[in-house]
Amino acid sequence: VPFATALAAALSLEWLHTASLVQDDLPCMDDDPVRRRTPSAHVRHGEGLALLASDALVALAFEDVAALARDPAVGAERAATLLAALARELGAGGTVGGQALDLLARERGVTDLRTLLEIHRHKTAPLFRLAATVGAVLADLPPARRAALEATLASLGVAFQIVDDLLDAAPRPGNGLGRPLGSDARARRATFATAVRHERARDLARTLAVPFATLGGAEPLRTAFARLAEFVVVRSG
Amino acid sequence: VPFATALAAALSLEWLHTASLVQDDLPCMDDDPVRRRTPSAHVRHGEGLALLASDALVALAFEDVAALARDPAVGAERAATLLAALARELGAGGTVGGQALDLLARERGVTDLRTLLEIHRHKTAPLFRLAATVGAVLADLPPARRAALEATLASLGVAFQIVDDLLDAAPRPGNGLGRPLGSDARARRATFATAVRHERARDLARTLAVPFATLGGAEPLRTAFARLAEFVVVRSG
Numbered sequence: 001v002p003f004a005t006a007l008a009a010a011l012s013l014e015w016l017h018t019a020s021l022v023q024d025d026l027p028c029m030d031d032d033p034v035r036r037r038t039p040s041a042h043v044r045h046g047e048g049l050a051l052l053a054s055d056a057l058v059a060l061a062f063e064d065v066a067a068l069a070r071d072p073a074v075g076a077e078r079a080a081t082l083l084a085a086l087a088r089e090l091g092a093g094g095t096v097g098g099q100a101l102d103l104l105a106r107e108r109g110v111t112d113l114r115t116l117l118e119i120h121r122h123k124t125a126p127l128f129r130l131a132a133t134v135g136a137v138l139a140d141l142p143p144a145r146r147a148a149l150e151a152t153l154a155s156l157g158v159a160f161q162i163v164d165d166l167l168d169a170a171p172r173p174g175n176g177l178g179r180p181l182g183s184d185a186r187a188r189r190a191t192f193a194t195a196v197r198h199e200r201a202r203d204l205a206r207t208l209a210v211p212f213a214t215l216g217g218a219e220p221l222r223t224a225f226a227r228l229a230e231f232v233v234v235r236s237g
Numbered sequence: 238v239p240f241a242t243a244l245a246a247a248l249s250l251e252w253l254h255t256a257s258l259v260q261d262d263l264p265c266m267d268d269d270p271v272r273r274r275t276p277s278a279h280v281r282h283g284e285g286l287a288l289l290a291s292d293a294l295v296a297l298a299f300e301d302v303a304a305l306a307r308d309p310a311v312g313a314e315r316a317a318t319l320l321a322a323l324a325r326e327l328g329a330g331g332t333v334g335g336q337a338l339d340l341l342a343r344e345r346g347v348t349d350l351r352t353l354l355e356i357h358r359h360k361t362a363p364l365f366r367l368a369a370t371v372g373a374v375l376a377d378l379p380p381a382r383r384a385a386l387e388a389t390l391a392s393l394g395v396a397f398q399i400v401d402d403l404l405d406a407a408p409r410p411g412n413g414l415g416r417p418l419g420s421d422a423r424a425r426r427a428t429f430a431t432a433v434r435h436e437r438a439r440d441l442a443r444t445l446a447v448p449f450a451t452l453g454g455a456e457p458l459r460t461a462f463a464r465l466a467e468f469v470v471v472r473s474g
Contacts (some may be wrong), residue, residue: 059328
């Protein structure tokens with residue numbers, strides 16, 4: 001696949017990701033006034049325009065992938081497969097459903113480990129898995145290898161979210177997330193920091209990252225996979 | 238095209254439409270507590286879940302149309318064309334961009350006729366035009382006929398919105414819209430009721446509906462088009 005094609009597909013994932021961050025920060029979700037060390041979109045532009053910007057980014061993601069149907073390196077068949085995956089991972093069975101589970105768990109004060117993993121598997125894993133799907137479809141991987149890659153990335157996504165929970169609760173200045181410390185606690189979100197002791201949570205994240213760390217393949221990819229997995233687990237921001 | 242195929246495509250438009258209504262009713266948009274004579278989604282389920290429901294409906298629309306790629310009556314090529322149209326009419330150049338224009342006009346207190354038509358052309362026309370696109374693509378209409386049908390439906394969409402503005406401002410109980418009278422005025426929306434005298438607005442709506450009313454074709458479609466156009470102009474709810 002040409003670099004420009006892969007870049008267009010990768011950018012679509014970034015539009016979806018950014019849209020999800022803008023929505024997550026809204027007062028009716030996590031109510032976070034700060035994102036990446038600057039005021040959140042709704043603080044700067046108002047809730048209405050922020051919400052519309054996230055809507056527009058979602059539409060742009062679908063529009064850019066739909067345009068790949070006319071890219072000879074992709075074609076209509078594979079573009080349609082990608083669009084179906086985008087919609088599935090985004091929707092009620094994916095990240096939107098995961099955020100709904102999160103809201104409901106908060107409302108009911110549920111913070112057990114089982115629920116927490118369920119939320120992360122639905123809310124954070126889908127966009128990671130989608131990255132695997134996009135790569136696998138563009139590279140024409142056989143179904144079994146595509147499924148294995150998707151499971152690997154989904155697992156890494158849950159590891160990422162566990163560490164995110166830990167960092168949000170870290171009792172020290174400058175946790176590196178670019179948002180105020182303890183914003184999860186204020187929003188009464190169930191997080192791994194409240195559910196299990198920190199070391200156990202970090203161990204769980206490490207275990208979940210193993211399939212990605214050991215993906216293998218040719219150098220320098222082999223080393224890059226291992227380093228990225230390690231970063232997800234030990235990162236401080 | 239088989240009936241089941243057409244129905245699946247039509248339902249996708251309805252998912253997009255319902256999603257737009259749920260979002261429009263949110264406090265950060267039109268702040269309407271009533272929709273179709275019952276409490277709006279956010280009043281009943283909270284803002285967070287209402288917003289997620291609208292997100293899920295948008296994803297479902299794309300998912301259902303993407304699934305048409307495997308329908309032999311549609312195929313991947315036409316499904317990709319439909320998905321591109323969905324994304325385009327929904328996004329920054331479509332209904333989401335139109336709602337942003339609306340919010341900005343309110344903020345600035347702009348209510349002139351030119352701006353109002355610009356808002357309606359972006360906010361309301363896209364979903365009407367999309368219905369034409371979906372029908373034309375599924376029926377394999379030649380490009381010129383597809384473009385004419387799209388222009389006709391977009392024009393009917395603007396007519397529909399003009400009459401919607403008039404009904405919202407109608408000084409009588411039970412305007413039939415299923416929402417409180419004057420909710421547009423409370424939200425300081427620029428509407429046709431404030432911009433021009435009612436009769437002139439109704440005349441403009443009638444003119445805009447003419448292309449649809451005179452679409453012609455075989456009976457009973459010919460009569461159905463004319464009656465639907467008349468209903469859009471004279472409706473009381």
